[in-house]
Amino acid sequence: MKDVDLQLPAYKRALRRSAASVRDGIPPRRREELSSLVCRHAWRWLEETCADSLMVYVPFRSELDTRPLIERCWKEGRRVILPRVHGDSGKLSLHGVESWSELAQGMFGIPEPAETYSVIEEGSEPPVVFVPGLAFDARGGRLGYGCGYYDRLRARLSGASAPGTQRSSVWIGLAYGAQILPEVPMEAHDAFMDMLITEKGILHCTAEGKGIDARWS
Ligand SMILES: Nc1nc2c(c(=O)[nH]1)N(C=O)[C@@H](CNc1ccc(C(=O)N[C@@H](CCC(=O)O)C(=O)O)cc1)CN2
Numbered sequence: 001m002k003d004v005d006l007q008l009p010a011y012k013r014a015l016r017r018s019a020a021s022v023r024d025g026i027p028p029r030r031r032e033e034l035s036s037l038v039c040r041h042a043w044r045w046l047e048e049t050c051a052d053s054l055m056v057y058v059p060f061r062s063e064l065d066t067r068p069l070i071e072r073c074w075k076e077g078r079r080v081i082l083p084r085v086h087g088d089s090g091k092l093s094l095h096g097v098e099s100w101s102e103l104a105q106g107m108f109g110i111p112e113p114a115e116t117y118s119v120i121e122e123g124s125e126p127p128v129v130f131v132p133g134l135a136f137d138a139r140g141g142r143l144g145y146g147c148g149y150y151d152r153l154r155a156r157l158s159g160a161s162a163p164g165t166q167r168s169s170v171w172i173g174l175a176y177g178a179q180i181l182p183e184v185p186m187e188a189h190d191a192f193m194d195m196l197i198t199e200k201g202i203l204h205c206t207a208e209g210k211g212i213d214a215r216w217s
């Protein structure tokens, strides 16, 4: 094992702590304004795509608030899919949800659908996945809470497409601009995002992640 391998977990832990405190430091009213802008950008993008279903998350702690986007999707007849955490297997199950009343506090205090509720079968997963995170970079690098739920989901969805074909789902990180860092450390199992949406607009991620300020639309 190389020195860098030994140091990476500690570096990721420190980065998680500092990214969480940056996010917590955005005043609640400002978080609400920024979230509303991000949801508008996300909806604008969704209107241009023909995806009739999408996976999204319900926010907890100081995360970007996706609730305006979820309500817009319900109003306009797009299918909203939410994850449920399975702490024992480390898996996320996916569920179609049509109103807030279908959710209850799950593990970590996140509002989640019930275990048996409108389960999305493996192999018919959503074409669009909106992803939470502590920090992102312009390559599409992402730092989560460190349990690998979204990395495992990504591996599962990739495996579901036929060998030799391109992955069919688009992964989009939703974040405040303050969460975009010059570089987030990525390991072999970490899933890259295809796009990021912040209050500045939409960024199509590239492996080089260069020219970040010029590429928001
Ligand atoms: N809104 C939302 N839903 C989500 C996620 C998310 O990031 N945001 N997830 C994204 O994966 C999954 C939940 N993942 C989570 C993983 C860890 C912790 C957590 O509280 N971790 C502790 C540290 C635990 C440890 O170090 O062992 C902490 O942060 O204090 C919370 C949620 C699924 N649903």
Ligand SMILES: Nc1ncnc2c1ncn2[C@@H]1O[C@H](COP(=O)(O)OP(=O)(O)OP(=O)(O)O)[C@@H](O)[C@H]1O
Binding pocket: 012, 142, 143, 144, 145, 146, 147, 148, 149, 150, 151, 152, 155, 187, 189, 190
């Ligand atoms: N495809 C996978 N199969 C099995 N284990 C995985 C897979 N992807 C990630 N993991 C495991 O998940 C753990 C957490 O990974 P990492 O530190 O990258 O989390 P994260 O991406 O920041 O968090 P999260 O996705 O929960 O928000 C690691 O121990 C890793 O080995």
